[in-house]
Every structure is written in C-alpha cells, then in structure tokens.
Amino acid sequence: MTYCLGVLLEAGVVMAADSRSNAGVDQVAHVSKQTLISVPGERVISILSSGNLATSQAVTSQILHDAGKGHAGTDVKACDGLFEVAGLVGERLREVTERDARFVEPYGDPTASFLVGGQVRGEQPRLFQVYPAGNFIEATARSPFLQIGETKYGKPILDRTLTHASALAEAAKLALLSFDATLRSNLSVGAPIDMLIYARGSLAIDGLRTFEESDPYWRDLRRAYGEGLAALVAGLPPPPGMP
Template sequence: MTYCLGILLPAGLILASDSRSSAGVDQIAVVEKLALFEVPGERVIAILSAGNLATTQAVVTMIRQYSRHKQESAGSVENRDILAARTMFDVAQIVGSTLREVLRLNRSFVEPYGDPNGTFLVAGQIAGEPHRLFQVYSAGNFIEALGRTQFLQLGETKYGKPILDRALSPTSGLDEAAKLALLSFDATIRSNLSVAPPIDMLHYESGSFSTRTLAKYDSNHPYWTDLRQRYSDGLTALVAGLPDPQFPS
C-alpha cells in the first residue's frame, strides 16, 4: 500500500508521496514513488504512483525511455514523449496509454499471483497553460481536478482525508497546504503500517518551472518530528479544554 496526495491551489501545487513498499510483513522496501520530468523554464511534470510496483515502475521507465530516445524512435513512440507534449492533458493521455500497454502485456501473467493494476497522479505545468492535476485510473482513463476539487489521492486515502476536508480551502496558501499535507500523512502513518517515510514533497509555485523546492522528510527530519509533536500536543490540549458531554442524571 502507499499514499500519494496532490493539492491544486491558485498559487500552485503540493505533491507528496510516501516511500514504503510491502509484499508482506517481512518484505518491506523503501521505493521512490514521485518521478519528476523537467525542462527548466518551460515545463515541470510530476508522476506519482500507487499499486503494483512492477506495473508502476514499468510505466515510469517506459515514459523516461520515450523522452530519452525520441530522436531514435519511430513517430508513434515520439508522440509519447511527455517533454514534447503540448499540454498537461496530453501528458495524462500518454501516461494512461502507457499504463494500458503495460497491463496488456503483463496482466494475464500477474493475475494468478495478485492485482496487476496501478494508478497515477499526473501534475505540473507547461508554458502557455496553467498548472494542472490529473488522476489516472487502472483503465488508463483519467479525471482532472477542476473547480471545487482541490485535492486528489491514491492508495491508503481514508485516514488522511478528514483533515484536508476540514481545513483546506480555496484560499489556502502553498505553505498552509504543505502543512496540511504532512499532517494528512501523519494521520495515515499512525493508522496504517503500510505507509511510512521518507515522504517526498514538491512545493510547486505556479510559473516557476522549477523543482528546486523538492523536499524529503525522513523519520528523523527535525521539521517532521516537531510538526507531529506540536500537532499531537495541540489536539490533546484542545480535547482537554472542551466541555464534558452531558448525560441524564
């Protein structure tokens, strides 16, 4: 299991993923699930993944190969180069079609042993259009975060969703959203052992076309530990200060 989160705000994007991959209690690994593609000053694209690790890694690797070898590839492959895509919508289509290709090749071999499916968050900005956020499903189709949809999630979503529903608003700034994202991960990590640091987070300001604000929070990161402790202490104090419930005497 994993947890990936994308937050879309007028000011930009907050994108975060955990790094735990597990195939049983004795098969735990740390795996990066946030892949970045960048042309400085022209585009930043992030692909976050959840699901069958072999499937998601194959998709990301194929997309990297399409970009690296586009000059040597046939036209049909060059059309899958996300570094040449005209819009983020086209990028989401490329991710979806690549996922379908991987599943077409591997599904029948994997299904006797487990679920072969994968899902993705695709986000970023290409010069000439605003920053955008998409969720790509296992069928290769996708939705876009528009209007009232401020965030999209993958994987173990239920524990981290309430704080986002309660505290995230259209007027939230990127720093506030980043704090809420980390607290969303804290709630998930406390309730589910299949999600764990390091947490990779991109704090993307619209129009910056840069990934310099990519941060990594491991278990001992000073800000991560301080944030968790302050939040826990604050909740404890808040509950203690609430009036006691009234019961019939």
Template sequence: MTYGLGLFLEDGIVLTADTRTNAGVDHVATVEKVSVFQNPGERVMILASAGNLATTQAVVTLLRQRLLQPENPTNLNSAQTMFDAVTMVGSVLREVMNKDAQHVQGYGDASGSFLFAGQIAGGKHRLFLIYPAGNFIEASYDTPYLQIGETKYGKPILDRAMNHYAGVAEAVKLTLISFDATVRSNLSVAPPYDMVVYRKDTIGPVQVRRIADTDPYLQSVRDGYGNAIRDAVRGLPLADWPEIG
C-alpha cells in the same frame, strides 16, 4: 500500500508520496515513487505512483525511455498541453496493464494509479489523478486535492482545512498532518516522504525533497498537532446524561 497526495493551489502544487513498499512483514523496503520530467523554462511534470510496484515502475521507465524517441506518440516532450501529457501517461499505463495484468492476476493485484501534475509554458498549472484503467480526473477550485493509495485516514483534515487559496507553506503543513494521520493508523505507509513543491508559472526547475522521520519540521508538526488534538478533546464539554450519573 502507498499514500499519495496532491494539493492544487492558486499559487502552485504540492505533490507527495511515502516510500514504503512491502510484500509481507518480511519484505519491507524504501522505494522512490515520485518522478520528475522537466525541461526548465519549457515544461515541468511530476508523477507520483501507488499500487503494484512492477506496474508503476514499468510506466515510469517507458516514459523516460520515450523522451529519447522524438516520433513516439507518448513522448512527454512532444505534449502541447498538460491534457495531452496526462493522456500519454494513461496510454502507457494501459499498455503495461494489457501486457502484464493477465500474467499477474494469479499472484495479486497488478493495477497502479498515479497523480500527475505540472505546467507547460503558455498553459496553466494542473493536477490529475490517473486511474488503473488509464482514464483520469482533474483537480479544480471545488476539488483542490487528489489522493491515491491509502486515502481514508488522511482525508478528514483535508476536508476541514484545505482550500484552493491556501498558501504553499500552509499546504506543506497540511500535507504532513495528513500523512501523519495515515501513518498512525496504517503500518503500510511510513516515512520518509518524497515531496515536490511547484510554484505556478516558474516552469522549474524543481527538486524532490526527501523528508525523513527525523526531520525537525515534520517532528514539530506531528507533536504540535497531536498535542492540539488532545487539548481540544479535553476542552470539550462532558455529557450530562442521567444514565452517566
């Protein structure tokens, strides 16, 4: 199970996914699950995936192949808006599911989900969550983050500390805390993490940053947050109920 997180900020977007994939304890591997589609100065689009790896890789491969097919209706280079682009990704996901899901059902879940973000020149930066059915929702001021995969462990810190007006550096820090909380509670999520930081209106180019377990900043955030939590708990008052004595 992957954990994917997208933070929608006034100043940009931070999109991250871990790289662990497994088919049982004897089949653990590291696989890139963040893809970038960009023509700097014209459009930048970032796609992060979770779910059945064969499904999600097929979607990414088809999207890349169709960039070379000008007349294809799901060519991301022809999208006029990010809404058009996310509709194309959802359509390709449906195409793959309709073709393969019936053959996979007897062996496991064939579904996949995506976070899709970016900006096309002349439009606003936007962030979407695409469900296995190909439909989608959009992040907003009121809902400034979206998650896919193993979402529950990394959510509490976001509910407490994340808001649309957080700075980009603050968003990176919150992302790493959210991932560390997930890793501590779920063995199916693990570093390295792949992260893209996009600042609005730059229209690229962007790069995927690989954050290893030994990354100094990740270690400092992980250790500092853990120590702060322990200190905060110790500092809370003890119960003085009679039955405690």
C-alpha cells in the same frame, strides 16, 4: 501500501508520496514513488504512483525512456499540455496491463493508479488522477486535492482545512499532517515523504523536499499537532446529562 497526495492551488501544486514498498513480508523497501520530468523554463511534471510496483515502474520507465526523443504521442517532453501527459500515462498503463495483467493476477493485484501534476508553459498548473482503467479526471478549484493508495485516514484533515486558496507553505504543512494521520493508522505506509512544492510559473524544480521520520520540522509539527489536538478535545464539553 502507498499514500500519494496531489494538491492543486492558486499558488501552484504540491505532490507528495510516501516511500514504503511492501513486496511480501520479507521485503520491505524504500522506493521513490515520485517521477519528475522537467525542462527548466518550459515544463515541470510530477508523476506519483500507487498499486503494483512492477506495473507502475513499467509505466514510468517507458515514459522516461521515450522522453526527449521527440516522437509525438510518446514523448512526455513534447506533450502539448498536462492533459496530454495524463493521457500518455493512461495509454502506457493500458499497454502494460494488456501485456502483464493475466500473468500477474494469480499472484496479486496487477493494477496501478497515478497522479500527474505540474505545469507546462502557456497553461495553468494542473493536476490529474489516472485510474487503473487508464481514464482520468482533473482536480478543480472546488475539489483541489486528489489521493491514491491508502487515502482515507489522511482525508478528514484536508477536508477541514485545505482550500484552493491555501498558500503553498500552508498546503505543504497540511500534507505532512495528512501523512502523519495515515502513518499512525496504517503501518504499511512509511516515511520518508517525498514532496514537490511547486510555485506557479517557476517552471523549475526547486521545491523538492524529503521529510525523514527524524526531520526536526516534521517531528515538532507532529508533536505540536498531537498535543494541540489532545488539548482541544479535552476542552470540549461531554454530552449533557452524563456523570
């Protein structure tokens, strides 16, 4: 399983993915689920993937293969905005599904989902979720985060605390807390977390971080949050009329 989170902020975009791949019980590997495409000063695109690893890798590999070749409609570096990039991911996904799905289905689920976030010069930062059907939706200021994979455990903390107006560093912190909730409740999602912290207008990848389980900041954050939450809950009164 996988957990990927994309956050759309006034200040930029945060794109985070765990790195556990589970292809059967005898093979648990770490795989990068974040594909980065950048033309400094011109565009930064992050593609996060969940679902069938062969399917998602076929999609991103083809997109990387065609990048920079200059063919309209297939070159991610020539796409006219992030909407077109999301459409390209959806098209590639449909092609792979058309070709492979019926062969894969006897063995497992062939589908995959993607988050596509970043900025192309001349646009605001944008964030999309591409469904297994190849269609897609866009994040907005009112629903500023999108999730794919094992999404539920890490959603309540975001629902309570994250807004479009949150600062980049604040969103990065909340993303780590959301991943912590997911990792605690589901063993199939695993560290390290790959996180792009993209500042609006920078049009450069300079905020790419990998948080290992042993990362001192993340470790201290987890401990402080866990202790703080325990103290908070312990201080709340029990229902009235109970012994």
